[in-house]
Amino acid sequence: MEQQYDFGLIGLGVMGRNFILNVADNGFTAFGNDLDPEKVNALKEEGGDLTKVNASTEVDTFVGSLSRPRKIMMLVPAGKIVDSVIEGLLPHLDEGDILIDGGNSFFTDTDRRETYLQEKGIHFFGAGVSGGAKGARKGPSIMPGGSQAGYAAVQPIFEAVSAKYEGEPCVAYLGPKSAGNYVKMVHNGIEYGLMQLTSELYDVLKKGGGFDNDELHKTFKNWNEGRLASFLVEITSEIFEQEDEFGNGRLVDQILDKAKQKGTGKWTSQNAMDLGIPVPSIDIAVSMRELSALKEERIKADTLYDRPKVNRMDKTSLEKMAEEALYFSFIITYAQGLHQLADASKEYGYDLDIATIAKIWRAGCIIRAGLLADITEAFRADASLPNLLVSPSFIDKVKATVGSARELVAYGAKNGIPLPGLSNCLTYFDAYTSSRLPLNLIQAQRDYFGSHTYERLDREGIFHTEWEE
């Protein structure tokens, strides 16, 4: 009998190839599949030993090479491709086989696929995989949900290949149905928020403090050694050092300022609107990518208006203020994303444990940060915390840094440096911590023009007033 491999992977792009090599490094045999013979051959060559890692372009050879129940993961682009891969596989699968979607699929697609495959006796589940190409190779954070029986079968493999934080694997079963894809979607929303904030702080240090690339590199490097330690701050410091291969100074200065997106941040924002949960840090991060894409319009508009002359700030005090503001706004962004997860858990019946999610984000994923250890502790202390901002362990952290966020937002406004992410975080904080907001006026207006009624502070009931009289 031909050799039977422990794990199968479909989609041998850079993520898939790296993931399967990681599986093999951890003592499991793995078989890959891709329509592209070049990718199949590249994997075989890189794997070196065909008894450990093998691959084929043929689906029947692929499926026939896997031990039963078969454990197959797809790492292919989200959307119709996932459905067509499933259709191609189905005739070859048997009841009890396990199929995993490791891509960034939209969560309702995962629900639909789970129902469809359940009827055919296949254990299907979505598992978000974060950490980019390097993470897939060396240890990603993995966010599985859906079929618990299916997950149990691959748990030893996932725990072995995942990143480790103080020895603990950055993977855990998160909840039923599309819980895994949903959590990964919000992870990406938070990722968008943190990236937007980092770019704003870069802008203010550069324009407001005159920091050159070497100074930016040093500043972000220092920050990464303190409470802002995180993957995104770390790579940001390295980005400032990268020379341009065409000899035009540093590469960062030659990169077109139009940010692309594949949609997961937008989905997070759209779904937060559906749930009625405010996530302005994520909303604005999506909007800024859209605004950045309007490069030609921006160039024209730039010639129509004067910008205030920037009043330079002292480098040392700006650096301190910026560090505090970034820390404050990172907290607010995680707070918003986690708030959305808690609400989605109720709405969709995911039964999520926020401490577990924060725990598996501490290493491997793009939003990994020292802060996540504190967040894990905060939710371990109180699993039903409505918002990180009311956690006793976060109050002092926020109090100590909000002042700098205020000063920096005011500075940006006065000097024409756009800081929409930072100012949104501040506004969210000011509004969330206000017992009285001016939205009584909105209720009055609604009742005035549309008899939409209002409630009162001083008595129970629903009221309407004939305002014009």
Ligand code: 6PG
């Ligand atoms: C990860 C990332 C990854 C995502 C990229 C690109 O966790 O490894 O979130 O899944 O695809 O970050 O996303 P955008 O193209 O939308 O920026």
